[in-house]
Amino acid sequence: MTRPDPAPVPQALAPEAAVARAVTAGAGGVIYDIGYRGYDGPRLGRRSAVWALFAFSFRAAFGLGRSGRAKVVPWGALAIISLPAVVQSAVIATAGPLGARAGGGFTYDNYLFRMNLLALVFLAAQAPELLVGDQRQRVLSLYFAHALERVDYALAKLAAMVASLFVVAIVPMLVLFLGQTFAASDPFGSFRDQLGSLPGIVGSAAVYVLIYAAVGMSITAFTPRRAYATAAIVAVFLVGSAVSPLLRRAGAGIGDWTILLNVNTVAEGVRHTLFGGEPNGAVATASLDGVAYVGMALAVVAVGVMAYLWRYQRIQP
Amino acid sequence: MNAVIARITLRQLLSRRRTLLLLALSAVVVLVAILRRVSPAGADAKFTADLLSNLGIATLMPLVALIFGTGAIGAELEEGTAVYILAKPISRWVVVATKLVVAIGCSVTLTSIPILIAGLLAGGDARLAIAFAVASAIGSALYCAIFVALSLVTSRAFIWGLGYVLVWEGFLAGLFTGTRTLSVREHTLAFTQALANPAPDVFKADLDITTAIVVAGVVGVFAVVLALRRLSRIEIAGEVV
Amino acid sequence: MTIEHGSPAATTKVEAGEAPAAPVELTGVSRWYGNVVAVNEVSFRLEPGVTGLLGPNGAGKSTLLHLIAGLLAPSAGSVTIAGRPAFGDPNVYREIGLVPEREAVYPFLTGREFVEANAKLQGLPDPGSAAKRAIATFELTEAQDRPLAGYSKGMRQRAKVAAAFVHDPRILLLDEPFNGMDPRQRIHTMAFLRKLAEEGRTILFSSHILEEVERVADRVLVVIAGRLAASGDFHAIRRLMTDRPHTFTVRSSNDRRLATQLLGDPFVTGVTLDDGLLVARAADYGAFSRAVAARAREADVTLYEVLPTDESLESVFSYLVRG
Numbered sequence: 001m002t003r004p005d006p007a008p009v010p011q012a013l014a015p016e017a018a019v020a021r022a023v024t025a026g027a028g029g030v031i032y033d034i035g036y037r038g039y040d041g042p043r044l045g046r047r048s049a050v051w052a053l054f055a056f057s058f059r060a061a062f063g064l065g066r067s068g069r070a071k072v073v074p075w076g077a078l079a080i081i082s083l084p085a086v087v088q089s090a091v092i093a094t095a096g097p098l099g100a101r102a103g104g105g106f107t108y109d110n111y112l113f114r115m116n117l118l119a120l121v122f123l124a125a126q127a128p129e130l131l132v133g134d135q136r137q138r139v140l141s142l143y144f145a146h147a148l149e150r151v152d153y154a155l156a157k158l159a160a161m162v163a164s165l166f167v168v169a170i171v172p173m174l175v176l177f178l179g180q181t182f183a184a185s186d187p188f189g190s191f192r193d194q195l196g197s198l199p200g201i202v203g204s205a206a207v208y209v210l211i212y213a214a215v216g217m218s219i220t221a222f223t224p225r226r227a228y229a230t231a232a233i234v235a236v237f238l239v240g241s242a243v244s245p246l247l248r249r250a251g252a253g254i255g256d257w258t259i260l261l262n263v264n265t266v267a268e269g270v271r272h273t274l275f276g277g278e279p280n281g282a283v284a285t286a287s288l289d290g291v292a293y294v295g296m297a298l299a300v301v302a303v304g305v306m307a308y309l310w311r312y313q314r315i316q317p
Numbered sequence: 318m319n320a321v322i323a324r325i326t327l328r329q330l331l332s333r334r335r336t337l338l339l340l341a342l343s344a345v346v347v348l349v350a351i352l353r354r355v356s357p358a359g360a361d362a363k364f365t366a367d368l369l370s371n372l373g374i375a376t377l378m379p380l381v382a383l384i385f386g387t388g389a390i391g392a393e394l395e396e397g398t399a400v401y402i403l404a405k406p407i408s409r410w411v412v413v414a415t416k417l418v419v420a421i422g423c424s425v426t427l428t429s430i431p432i433l434i435a436g437l438l439a440g441g442d443a444r445l446a447i448a449f450a451v452a453s454a455i456g457s458a459l460y461c462a463i464f465v466a467l468s469l470v471t472s473r474a475f476i477w478g479l480g481y482v483l484v485w486e487g488f489l490a491g492l493f494t495g496t497r498t499l500s501v502r503e504h505t506l507a508f509t510q511a512l513a514n515p516a517p518d519v520f521k522a523d524l525d526i527t528t529a530i531v532v533a534g535v536v537g538v539f540a541v542v543l544a545l546r547r548l549s550r551i552e553i554a555g556e557v558v
Numbered sequence: 559m560t561i562e563h564g565s566p567a568a569t570t571k572v573e574a575g576e577a578p579a580a581p582v583e584l585t586g587v588s589r590w591y592g593n594v595v596a597v598n599e600v601s602f603r604l605e606p607g608v609t610g611l612l613g614p615n616g617a618g619k620s621t622l623l624h625l626i627a628g629l630l631a632p633s634a635g636s637v638t639i640a641g642r643p644a645f646g647d648p649n650v651y652r653e654i655g656l657v658p659e660r661e662a663v664y665p666f667l668t669g670r671e672f673v674e675a676n677a678k679l680q681g682l683p684d685p686g687s688a689a690k691r692a693i694a695t696f697e698l699t700e701a702q703d704r705p706l707a708g709y710s711k712g713m714r715q716r717a718k719v720a721a722a723f724v725h726d727p728r729i730l731l732l733d734e735p736f737n738g739m740d741p742r743q744r745i746h747t748m749a750f751l752r753k754l755a756e757e758g759r760t761i762l763f764s765s766h767i768l769e770e771v772e773r774v775a776d777r778v779l780v781v782i783a784g785r786l787a788a789s790g791d792f793h794a795i796r797r798l799m800t801d802r803p804h805t806f807t808v809r810s811s812n813d814r815r816l817a818t819q820l821l822g823d824p825f826v827t828g829v830t831l832d833d834g835l836l837v838a839r840a841a842d843y844g845a846f847s848r849a850v851a852a853r854a855r856e857a858d859v860t861l862y863e864v865l866p867t868d869e870s871l872e873s874v875f876s877y878l879v880r881g
Contacts, residue, residue, distance in 0.1 A: 332666075398663060400629065404651050405679040407648055
């Protein structure tokens, strides 16, 4: 069946400055030059790509750039974890520094230990948010086709989780800090006095966050579905905390070492060893040396991160 | 009961990774029992009761039932393979019943047997251990019915089920006694107490047996009927509307 | 390729003097999801033969197929299979075979197990041999003992079609069945569908590859934005599009003279002379066909070739889509 030739290219199109509209016509086909060019200029390198991914993932951890539903859990967790700090600060503001006990008795030493459930919720909900989407929708191949190496991707995501968890951990402590500062009759003096505890605050938060993130992200990397990843993270924390006291009572010579199965206890132990202050929970009653906690924490973080990196080295995009 | 559906469901539920994980979880319970047994402290009825109720009923049973219950039909609905079971001249009741039986069978196997073994190994009261095992079978069945119905109501059944177990049964039931009436965990513990009649200082359930039987019965029947109704009128859309 | 099975048993009861119910009949069917209307007042009857369901993405083809397959309930109107409503009665599936669009199959089953399982679920008296025949028809015999997870996309499609056909249904519904098949498999499947149609089965398949529909279907149903835009033989549809002039390409011994002659004809709305080709546009297909020979004789011009140039399904379709 013969068809009439296609209409010739309209020469009436005003050519853009210095862009020639070449038309290559052959016996049965035509090629139009629509001005597409390759880019030969300078490119931002690996560093930039890693930073961009980190910033994007950090925002994603808080549901920024996503629908309202994606913001509920992270911001809810942040709000609830800060709530006791707000309440206690309000109580101190009205009743004076001794009101701290009435306000809930929170201190920099025990805040994260007591409110760790919220950090767990944040971790369990958002780690899958960061990792599983890319795995499920085969986006990984797109990432790896660029300047980003596999290890870059993995570390950027991990750093984003650590950073976002850090925000969740540090905000309530800062609220406490500011609350005490402004409630005091001499704000500047109070500020100076409290300044000394700032390294401890930051350090404690860092300890908790690093351990939690390492555990959560490494579990998530191996789990193909969001809901299962959440459940797995929750299970590890919960089963550990349920088994630990039972094993402790089971005796059999292991004795106090079983408390190391509880992630929260390990974090608290490290915090206490490094930054002093009041020990919380099982750390107070156990007869373990500080080295045990630090050793366990290092082992957990090391194993977790290595498994995590290994997984991303081997994963089929 | 349809043998083909049963076999497919069984193979789907017992994937290698899943089975290994759940076996590991149940092994933990047994392990703790063994450790206690060989320890200098020796057998102790209270410890066994705590072990079986905290680790067994409160942790192992719901997790296992959650995975098998939501997976029994939920997995096929999510993947898109449900159409091969539903576009067949088979009554929906047969489908529901078959999948329920398979899910319950798998759950009970990976819950009640480890609980029984752990209970007997840890020592103390053998009768209590058996009571825990039997009660956990009933509890597993009830959980499975609820989770199967849930998977026909929402596509996010797993996370809702998890929320129910953690928040309702774990958190709230500890705070508000009223919520215990609607907690499968509490029902199971009540059955245990009724079956073994242990000394109060060893183990005591928080719910009385009559309430437990009535509520569990009602909830169980309701869940099965709901599942049947939803499956009978279920709609499966194509990918592109 | 041989297909060994008997012709489909008549399953509709015919009362004395009453016409048998159409295999598939839709009456005023609409389906909406909240505010989104997926199918809008669609009515048609499917008769034995191959019908192609055509439409752009999002037109509602899949929804229509699932409505017919009893997997969706109509929000309004009725869908009947041999007079009985499609939704809510699992027994209707004895007569229907469905090839869904979604790729997913049970990855852990082998090809044979999958087809056999479908045969058993259909309650066939001899599922093993029925499965064997279906597998052979689609040339999966070599791969039948490998798990479906290892199949290529085209093989999986064939396995799905084999599973849908294993119980010899009177009605076959296929949602984008040629997706992922290589040309040879496509030709094979098309020939299979034609053969089935000749045996009196009713086949409906959806596609947006126009050449496929052109080749296999006796009739088309064109669906656009949930509405039925056209139905029937697409040549006939083309005739009905009187507000769009037909184009004809004519080669003759003297194009210019013929062109002048044709312009004198009231049916001809335009003539273009282009590089040795005469393109004429006429409102009435039949009238022009008769007129062109007469005009050529009057102008003392010999006609070498007269071709309608936009008779393809593509032009019909694009006309309908552009509205």
